[in-house]
Amino acid sequence: MSGNAARVQAIHQITNREVMAPKPSERLEEMWAENVFNLSKMQASLPKAVFKSIKNTIVTGEKLDPSVADAVATAMRDWAMAKGALYYAHVFYPMTNLTAEKHDGFISVQGDGSVISEFSGKVLVQGEPDGSSFPNGGIRDTFEARGYTGWDVTSPAYIMETDNGATLCIPTVFVSWTGEALDKKVPLLRSIAAMDKAARKVLTLLGNTEVAHVNSSCGAEQEYFLIDANFASQRPDLLLAGRTLFGKAPAKGQEFDDHYFGAIPERVQVFMQDVEETLYKLGIPAKTRHNEVAPGQFEIAPFFEAANVASDHQQLIMTILKHTAKKHGFMCLLHEKPFAGINGSGKHVNWSVGNSTQGNLLDPGDSPHDNAQFLVFCGAVIRGVHKYGPLMRAAIATASNDHRLGANEAPPAIMSVYLGSQLEEVFEQIKTGTVTESKQKGVMDLGVDVLPHLTKDAGDRNRTSPFAFTGNRFEFRAVGSNQSVSGPLIVLNTMLADSLDWMGNRLETELAKGLDLNTAIITILKEVMETHGAVVFGGNGYSEEWHQIAAERGLANLRTTADALPTLKEEYIEDLFKKTGVLTPVELESRFEVYAEQYILSIEVEAKLVISMAKTMIYPAAVEYLSKLASTIASLGELGVEFEKESAKTIANLTNSMIATTTKLSDALAKHDFVSTEDKMQYCAQTLRPLMDEVRQYADALEGNIADSFWPLPTYQEMLFIK
Ligand code: ADP
Ligand code: MG
Numbered sequence: 001m002s003g004n005a006a007r008v009q010a011i012h013q014i015t016n017r018e019v020m021a022p023k024p025s026e027r028l029e030e031m032w033a034e035n036v037f038n039l040s041k042m043q044a045s046l047p048k049a050v051f052k053s054i055k056n057t058i059v060t061g062e063k064l065d066p067s068v069a070d071a072v073a074t075a076m077r078d079w080a081m082a083k084g085a086l087y088y089a090h091v092f093y094p095m096t097n098l099t100a101e102k103h104d105g106f107i108s109v110q111g112d113g114s115v116i117s118e119f120s121g122k123v124l125v126q127g128e129p130d131g132s133s134f135p136n137g138g139i140r141d142t143f144e145a146r147g148y149t150g151w152d153v154t155s156p157a158y159i160m161e162t163d164n165g166a167t168l169c170i171p172t173v174f175v176s177w178t179g180e181a182l183d184k185k186v187p188l189l190r191s192i193a194a195m196d197k198a199a200r201k202v203l204t205l206l207g208n209t210e211v212a213h214v215n216s217s218c219g220a221e222q223e224y225f226l227i228d229a230n231f232a233s234q235r236p237d238l239l240l241a242g243r244t245l246f247g248k249a250p251a252k253g254q255e256f257d258d259h260y261f262g263a264i265p266e267r268v269q270v271f272m273q274d275v276e277e278t279l280y281k282l283g284i285p286a287k288t289r290h291n292e293v294a295p296g297q298f299e300i301a302p303f304f305e306a307a308n309v310a311s312d313h314q315q316l317i318m319t320i321l322k323h324t325a326k327k328h329g330f331m332c333l334l335h336e337k338p339f340a341g342i343n344g345s346g347k348h349v350n351w352s353v354g355n356s357t358q359g360n361l362l363d364p365g366d367s368p369h370d371n372a373q374f375l376v377f378c379g380a381v382i383r384g385v386h387k388y389g390p391l392m393r394a395a396i397a398t399a400s401n402d403h404r405l406g407a408n409e410a411p412p413a414i415m416s417v418y419l420g421s422q423l424e425e426v427f428e429q430i431k432t433g434t435v436t437e438s439k440q441k442g443v444m445d446l447g448v449d450v451l452p453h454l455t456k457d458a459g460d461r462n463r464t465s466p467f468a469f470t471g472n473r474f475e476f477r478a479v480g481s482n483q484s485v486s487g488p489l490i491v492l493n494t495m496l497a498d499s500l501d502w503m504g505n506r507l508e509t510e511l512a513k514g515l516d517l518n519t520a521i522i523t524i525l526k527e528v529m530e531t532h533g534a535v536v537f538g539g540n541g542y543s544e545e546w547h548q549i550a551a552e553r554g555l556a557n558l559r560t561t562a563d564a565l566p567t568l569k570e571e572y573i574e575d576l577f578k579k580t581g582v583l584t585p586v587e588l589e590s591r592f593e594v595y596a597e598q599y600i601l602s603i604e605v606e607a608k609l610v611i612s613m614a615k616t617m618i619y620p621a622a623v624e625y626l627s628k629l630a631s632t633i634a635s636l637g638e639l640g641v642e643f644e645k646e647s648a649k650t651i652a653n654l655t656n657s658m659i660a661t662t663t664k665l666s667d668a669l670a671k672h673d674f675v676s677t678e679d680k681m682q683y684c685a686q687t688l689r690p691l692m693d694e695v696r697q698y699a700d701a702l703e704g705n706i707a708d709s710f711w712p713l714p715t716y717q718e719m720l721f722i723k
Contacts, residue, residue, distance in 0.1 A: 011718065151171075180584065346479060389555065401483070622706060665691040
């Protein structure tokens with residue numbers, strides 16, 4: 001089948017497809033967490049003392065009493081087997097943003113050949129996957145390639161149902177035999193512990209007598225594209241790189257906003273319902289669903305949860321979106337820029353910290369005391385973003401996110417904080433020492449207290465800020481679509497831990513001098529604003545002007561991953577992670593290596609794809625059409641050949657240029673003499689990427705000049721608008 005015949009057939013299949021009948025909806029209460037071994041199921045099946053012990057570990061993060069593991073394992077196995085599971089899997093989260101699993105059977109063969117089911121506490125607590133296939137950034141030599149998985153008691157086990165049966169899944173950490181973290185969960189748990197410790201000290205200094213364990217929360221909004229699988233299967237770029245490497249912009253893009261406000265197409269609705277039911281059964285509180293700006297783009301957002309659980313759930317959401325899409329004849333794209341010129345997908349990580357005694361610490365609250373507390377935590381965040389902005393940038397640096405950050409379309413690669421006009425004014429006044437009155441009526445209550453009274457207000461929205469305060473949380477808007485949220489959460493928690501630690505020490509010093517609490521707070525916040533206030537920005541982050549202002553303020557603008565990742569090698573970053581106990585220098589170094597390698601590999605794969613698609617799909621189509629034109633010209637003789645001749649010339653020139661640039665790209669790819677990883681990353685960013693874009697330019701121009709019936713790839717118009 002020639003390229004075009006396949007396209008035509010795909011369109012035929014799609015337009016004649018029957019929408020899968022929606023499943024009869026079960027009642028939410030019946031579905032909810034049906035497949036999760038949660039606290040209530042544990043309570044029902046465990047002896048009282050065992051339940052109490054494990055609940056304590058889950059709630060406080062305290063060490064698990066090893067003696068309870070056997071009882072929990074037995075209860076968990078019985079529950080899982082009753083639900084049809086014959087296998088269990090330790091699920092872990094390697095540094096590559098993926099989810100990995102090692103499956104084992106419950107079955108155990110006895111000496112006499114009979115079988116029993118076996119699942120002991122020991123097996124629950126620790127597993128040994130073949131770690132050698134996961135990148136470790138040089139931590140393990142192959143002869144000691146073992147990695148261990150360890151049960152994360154704080155994230156509930158669940159049953160994953162697939163067409164191949166049910167599997168009991170146990171969230172775990174993944175460490176080397178020498179104890180180094182090889183995954184994203186270990187440092188996340190450590191960052192929460194570090195933040196908890198520093199936060200509790202500050203809360204105590206602020207006069208709270210009862211202070212519970214402080215945890216961080218996360219609600220992640222996930223954007224995605226759905227493309228019909230019939231089209232996707234004809235695009236090697238979508239299949240292998242998750243984005244289109246070629247494609248002329250359609251006559252109509254997203255400029256009418258009609259997609260955003262339009263009804264969700266029926267086929268997509270049925271898909272969404274299927275996704276949500278699966279999520280509900282897994283106890284994942286999917287809450288909002290809507291169309292996004294671009295045609296074919298949608299969003300799903302679960303209700304926020306404890307960061308560690310939210311992170312595991314986010315991984316599951318991505319997996320389930322992809323699997324369910326397949327079932328419904330779609331391909332789900334989690335890429336920051338799958339279609340050039342059309343809005344890409346991101347992930348917004350909503351983040352806050354709090355506990356059961358003081359509540360959400362990023363919520364202004366009602367009393368002057370709560371307000372003071374809020375300002376301290378907010379000030380700590382401002383200091384963190386200013387000090388560690390480049391680290392935040394590095395935490396979201398991937399080859400695919402480079403199309404979204406620092407590229408033509410924002411968010412920009414400059415890290416700044418948006419506070420909203422009210423809060424920005426308060427901090428501005430603290431800085432200038434003029435906390436006397438406010439332009440906004442009702443905002444300040446300065447009666448006896450030196451501290452301002454804040455009104456609760458969701459705040460105005462600034463969608464151009466990479467990191468915005470949204471009333472009771474911060475929203476990190478620049479996170480990549482297919483990224484694990486753990487990386488960004490680790491950085492946010494760690495920098496907050498560092499800032500709170502600093503705040504705690506400063507508070508102690510000021511209080512020792514005899515200052516009253518409120519004056520001490522104002523003194524410290526003033527200092528924070530004087531040193532770090534430059535990071536606060538309320539204007540348009542997408543404007544050219546901001547680049548200028550940010551440079552004057554000394555804020556880093558790390559446009560590419562090649563620019564951003566070396567931050568991980570800076571001494572002050574190493575100190576931060578060491579001091580907070582979140583990552584050892586060896587673990588940090590290994591992360592740099594893994595992320596850099598991933599970046600380089602992604603670009604090399606794309607470059608190879610560009611070469612092969614240009615040569616084996618686009619070039620043949622151009623030549624075929626050209627020869628058709630040539631015979632038309634010959635057969636027309638004297639009749640109106642001018643247009644055909646011009647057209648043939650254009651196509652011949654574009655084809656020649658495309659092939660010449662493809663050759664340049666091939667040669668460039670062959671270069672091997674790099675002095676360092678940093679050097680190689682820069683080469684990918686500065687040489688390979690631009691050459692790929694150049695090949696694409698010629699190819700896209702060809703698409704505009706060749707008869708549609710000759711074009712071998714499903715077009716943007718078809719992929720985005722036919723459902
Ligand atoms: P929007 O699109 O306006 O940003 P959404 O409702 O789509 O808002 O998503 C907001 C996300 O923020 C949800 O996941 C929500 O649960 C989460 N969220 C709300 N409050 C908090 C909080 N205190 N801490 C963390 N996340 C929160
Ligand atoms: Mg949002």
